Amino acid sequence: xxxxxxxxxxxxxxxxxxxxxxxxxxxxxxxxxxxxxxxxxxxxxxxxxxxxxxxxxxxxxxxxxxxxxxxxxxxxxxxxxxxxxxxxxxxxxxxxxxxxxxxxxxxxxxxxxxxxxxxxxxxxxxxxxxxxxxxxxxxxxxxxxxxxxxxxxxxxxxxxxxxxxxxxxxxxxxxxxxxxxxxxxxxxxxxxxxxxxxxxxxxxxxxxxxxxxxxxxxxxxxxxxxxxxxxxxxxxxxxxxxxxxxxxxxxxxxxxxxxxxxxxxxxxxxxxxxxxxxxxxxxxxxxxxxxxxxxxxxxxxxxxxxxxxxxxxxxxxxxxxxxxxxxxxxxxxxxxxxxx
Numbered sequence: 659x660x661x662x663x664x665x666x667x668x669x670x671x672x673x674x675x676x677x678x679x680x681x682x683x684x685x686x687x688x689x690x691x692x693x694x695x696x697x698x699x700x701x702x703x704x705x706x707x708x709x710x711x712x713x714x715x716x717x718x719x720x721x722x723x724x725x726x727x728x729x730x731x732x733x734x735x736x737x738x739x740x741x742x743x744x745x746x747x748x749x750x751x752x753x754x755x756x757x758x759x760x761x762x763x764x765x766x767x768x769x770x771x772x773x774x775x776x777x778x779x780x781x782x783x784x785x786x787x788x789x790x791x792x793x794x795x796x797x798x799x800x801x802x803x804x805x806x807x808x809x810x811x812x813x814x815x816x817x818x819x820x821x822x823x824x825x826x827x828x829x830x831x832x833x834x835x836x837x838x839x840x841x842x843x844x845x846x847x848x849x850x851x852x853x854x855x856x857x858x859x860x861x862x863x864x865x866x867x868x869x870x871x872x873x874x875x876x877x878x879x880x881x882x883x884x885x886x887x888x889x890x891x892x893x894x895x896x897x898x899x900x901x902x903x904x905x906x907x908x909x910x911x912x913x914x915x916x917x918x919x920x921x922x923x924x925x926x927x928x929x930x931x932x933x934x935x936x937x938x939x940x941x942x943x944x945x946x947x948x949x950x951x952x953x954x955x956x957x958x959x960x961x962x963x964x965x966x967x968x969x970x971x972x973x974x975x976x977x978x979x980x981x982x983x984x985x986x987x988x989x990x991x992x993x994x995x996x997x998x
Contacts, residue, residue, distance in 0.1 A: 689716030689852075689948040690955070691859065691886055691940075695726030695751070696918050697977030698970035699942025700963070706942055708977040709747035710888055710919040714859060716850055716948065717827060722762075723848055723859050725751025738763040740830065742861025743845040744773045752810050760812055765830055767844035768817030775808035775815055818846055821877055827851040831873050835864020847887075849874040854950050855883030855913065862920050863890040868902065871910045882912045884952050886940060888919030889929075899925045903932035914952040916940040923971060930965045939963040941970055 693699070695711035711726035713733070722739040725748065733755060739762055742748055755762065766774040780800035791797040808815070823829050828850055835843040843864045850857040858874050860867065867889045871882055885906070891899050903925075906912045916938035917929055930937045938954060940946055941963070945955040954963070966974070 689714070689850075689857075691715070691857075691946045691948070693918060693940050693942055693944050693946075695724075696940075696942045698966060698974040699944060700969070704943050706973040706977055709750070710861060711748075711751060712859060712886070714848070714850070716852070716857070719825060719828065721828070721848070722755070724748040724861050725755055734759050736762050738765060738824070740764070740846055740848055741766040741774070742847065743767060743835070743843050743864065744769070745843075745862065748861055749773070752813065756810055756812055761814055764813055764815050765818055765824060765846065766815050767832060767846050768819045769844050771806055772844075773808055774810075774813070774817065776806045776817070778804045778806070780804055821873065829874070829877055831858075831870060831877060833865035833869060833873060835862075835866075847874065849878060851878055851880065852883060852948065854948075855881040857883055857948060858885045858887075860885065860887030860889070862888045866890075868905055868910065871906065871912065875910070882910060884914040884916065884938070884946075884948070885912055886916040886918070886938070886946060889917050889921045889925065891917075891925035892920045892922035894922070894925065896924055896928065899928045900932070903929050907932055907936075914938050916946055916952075923966070923974065926966050937964065939965060941966070 692713045692715075693711075694704075694713055695707065695709050697706050697708050699706060707726070709724075709726040711722065711724045714721040714723055719737045720735060722733055722736050724740070724742050736759060739755065741752070741764060744767075752764075764774075766772075768774070768776060770776055770778065780796075780802050782804070783795065785798075786794070787798075789798075818830050818832050821829065821831050828848065831847040831849050833845060833847075835845050845861060845864050847861065847863075847870050848859040850859070856874050856878050858871065860870055863870055867885070871885065875882060889902075891902065894902070899922075906915065914936050915929060915933050917926060918940050921929070938946060938952055940954070944963075947953045947955055
């Protein structure tokens with residue numbers, strides 16, 4: 659992104675704060691989510707690339723969810739940030755975020771020896787008292803707690819070890835994922851409690867979108883009003899996608915669906931067909947308006963979009979060839995088996 663994009667993004671964020679910022683969370687369902695980073699969308703001033711980031715504005719809170727695959731994201735006024743999981747296409751913008759806003763609280767999943775830092779008790783390894791002190795860790799007297807750093811040592815990380823309410827109405831849903839290349843990925847999703855139901859923002863849904871929806875419903879005991887984010891259907895076969903789409907609509911009663919990022923082109927089409935008018939287009943630069951009826955704020959001079967068009971598809975495909983999955987393109991069978 660250029661400096662011009664920084665300025666435009668900043669202006670967009672400042673003007674957007676009026677919606678939802680003045681109303682208490684329990685009294686209004688208004689608010690908005692702006693997609694800051696993805697590989698498809700109409701905007702010509704924001705760079706399309708493989709990754710995901712969104713700004714959530716609701717109940718007077720401004721929350722950055724993930725930081726995309728590029729360090730050039732301009733955000734100064736945040737209540738907190740959430741990093742869904744450790745993959746680079748969701749974390750690389752942390753470098754620039756911390757330069758601009760070094761004190762911002764960042765919620766991230768805790769993993770032993772994880773990229774966000776970690777701690778372990780000094781008793782985590784076996785002892786051998788017969789060794790001389792110069793052959794023993796810490797001369798045989800380890801500290802009570804061992805701390806491990808991260809690539810972002812200045813980051814104000816708060817590690818999430820279980821599903822947690824971090825502010826009134828804002829719940830972080832933590833699950834383990836087993837899809838794709840990494841066989842163990844801890845991932846956070848953000849569930850926002852609104853009068854209309856749960857607004858659920860997901861990063862990549864490595865634990866499967868159905869399990870995340872189930873966990874959010876179980877935590878808040880409310881229906882799912884909107885799911886927005888990456889649904890990790892990129893490696894799935896059409897019959898798998900159709901089954902998941904029907905399950906989300908019919909079994910889990912998801913009211914609105916706004917899939918982005920790692921959802922995949924076949925899944926975009928199947929989900930649009932399944933959800934119809936409840937499918938929300940959320941390409942790069944799109945602002946999704948919350949409320950009883952979820953809508954999209956059209957760009958100046960642009961009509962609202964319902965689904966991806968040829969421009970979206972070109973950008974999405976180009977970003978895939980540059981993205982982290984480029985080495986696995988054409989290996990659908992292996993990836994599909996990994997998600998079963």
